[in-house]
Amino acid sequence: xxxxxxxxxxxxxxxxxxxxxxxxxxxxxxxxxxxxxxxxxxxxxxxxxxxxxxxxxxxxxxxxxxxxxxxxxxxxxxxxxxxxxxxxxxxxxxxxxxxxxxxxxxxxxxxxxxxxxxxxxxxxxxxxxxxxxxxxxxxxxxxxxxxxxxxxxxxxxxxxxxxxxxxxxxxxxxxxxxxxxxxxxxxxxxxxxxxxxxxxxxxxxxxxxxxxxxxxxxxxxxxxxxxxxxxxxxxxxxxxxxxxxxxxxxxxxxxxxxxxxxxxxxxxxxxxxxxxxxxxxxxxxxxxx
Amino acid sequence: xxxxxxxxxxxxxxxxxxxxxxxxxxxxxxxxxxxxxxxxxxxxxxxxxxxxxxxxxxxxxxxxxxxxxxxxxxxxxxxxxxxxxxxxxxxxxxxxxxxxxxxxxxxxxxxxxxxxxxxxxxxxxxxxxxxxxxxxxxxxxxxxxxxxxxxxxxxxxxxxxxxxxxxxxxxxxxxxxxxxxxxxxxxxxxxxxxxxxxxxxxxxxxxxxxxxxxxxxxxxxxxxxxxxxxxxxxxxxxxxxxxxxxxxxxxxxxxxxxxxxx
Numbered sequence: 019x020x021x022x023x024x025x026x027x028x029x030x031x032x033x034x035x036x037x038x039x040x041x042x043x044x045x046x047x048x049x050x051x052x053x054x055x056x057x058x059x060x061x062x063x064x065x066x067x068x069x070x071x072x073x074x075x076x077x078x079x080x081x082x083x084x085x086x087x088x089x090x091x092x093x094x095x096x097x098x099x100x101x102x103x104x105x106x107x108x109x110x111x112x113x114x115x116x117x118x119x120x121x122x123x124x125x126x127x128x129x130x131x132x133x134x135x136x137x138x139x140x141x142x143x144x145x146x147x148x149x150x151x152x153x154x155x156x157x158x159x160x161x162x163x164x165x166x167x168x169x170x171x172x173x174x175x176x177x178x179x180x181x182x183x184x185x186x187x188x189x190x191x192x193x194x195x196x197x198x199x200x201x202x203x204x205x206x207x208x209x210x211x212x213x214x215x216x217x218x219x220x221x222x223x224x225x226x227x228x229x230x231x232x233x234x235x236x237x238x239x240x241x242x243x244x245x246x247x248x249x250x251x252x253x254x255x256x257x258x259x260x261x262x263x264x265x266x267x268x269x270x271x272x273x274x275x276x277x278x279x280x281x282x283x284x285x286x287x288x289x290x291x292x293x294x295x296x297x298x299x300x301x302x303x304x305x306x307x
Numbered sequence: 308x309x310x311x312x313x314x315x316x317x318x319x320x321x322x323x324x325x326x327x328x329x330x331x332x333x334x335x336x337x338x339x340x341x342x343x344x345x346x347x348x349x350x351x352x353x354x355x356x357x358x359x360x361x362x363x364x365x366x367x368x369x370x371x372x373x374x375x376x377x378x379x380x381x382x383x384x385x386x387x388x389x390x391x392x393x394x395x396x397x398x399x400x401x402x403x404x405x406x407x408x409x410x411x412x413x414x415x416x417x418x419x420x421x422x423x424x425x426x427x428x429x430x431x432x433x434x435x436x437x438x439x440x441x442x443x444x445x446x447x448x449x450x451x452x453x454x455x456x457x458x459x460x461x462x463x464x465x466x467x468x469x470x471x472x473x474x475x476x477x478x479x480x481x482x483x484x485x486x487x488x489x490x491x492x493x494x495x496x497x498x499x500x501x502x503x504x505x506x507x508x509x510x511x512x513x514x515x516x517x518x519x520x521x522x523x524x525x526x527x528x529x530x531x532x533x534x535x536x537x538x539x540x541x542x543x544x545x546x547x548x549x550x551x552x553x554x555x556x557x558x559x560x561x562x563x564x565x566x567x568x569x
Contacts, residue, residue, distance in 0.1 A: 030399060053413075
């Protein structure tokens, strides 16, 4: 009886197949087969195109492990990811707290939308817009010199801080979003109970609020860290010569050097790193779900 | 209590500062797109020359049309295929369903740099090569998971008894779907479609690896122009893009809430 009523539990893969197949075939052709092909290519000496000779090799992976350049760049990309994630926590978490616990009703809704709106606009264009702010003779330079009594030169363009600023700007809405969702779910009476039992504001924050919002922090961190480690457009535009990272080296293999097998190996190593990070974050997220 | 009041005001002030950080570069870019100096010099002199000269830039216009066409086709295909898949995942129970749902996350979670280069390798290997077809294949795959997640969320609010009632009154499967289920999930389908459009229209990384000089999209063209040197025309076109995609998301937010979702 229950089976007949609950349509959600009708059994059998057969009737579902015609509805499922088109979407999953598409995903297979455009995502899963390419990822497998990438693994395959990473073990080749050359592209098997236009009659070129090729054979299987471990050389592309050997290149990663024998030349310290690649591992150094991977480390600096991981460091970049870590720094950007930390800044996003520092900047985004308090904002999420204010949104979830201080603002109410309509103003909360409107401001929440305002915070996540830029995130849905073109990332490339937003990174480009920072170029105008950060360059010498740019807005920041002009504004500070107009206010300050002494002359300073602000030329952050093409520097490491510029890359950090651009990336934090791009990804901080993620952190606000995920933290807001978990903070909003915390019952206010828990906070009041803590306070009335004699805990200070700081104790309530560290013992009640932060532990309960941990899943949001972890989810936000994973969503930010992973793409930042693989970023190449942001360091190119804002970092100039200092903007060489693991992602830009992979880009070079495909668009400048045309060493696709090496590029595939480097991509696959990045994918492995990403999967390890997601696997580490998964248990915390599952507990929250 | 006084401390609470002060802390709350500090919190509000902080939000204002954050919004300043988020919007400042965008506002400055918009302002500079109307500034006469090509080197962004102040004082500000009003002009719409940069927008006018956009019309002369054939390359940029061709790329814009490509972007719009690809975004529309991506929206149509991924909305139809995605809604079908969501319905199947909602209606039927079978072994491996969890796996199918989990398979939606790699396209979202894996950095586009990896997905994009993998597509380039594979499409080259099977003879599709680079170009608009490859870009379209990629965009639909990136948009599908978003559509399925959004439509599935809407389906959670659907009462399955409605389908059962329609069926017991003599409607066949097709009629039930088109007359009962589809109208109910429509806000979700529209929101999913808008998401798909935004994913495609703003997509840079995957398009970048899959484009060739003649067959390219607007973000790829902009990236090339930025790397050649700053041009105020890029400010103008960037301003247009920002306005379009923000308007699109406001529209999505409206529909998404319309559907009773968060």
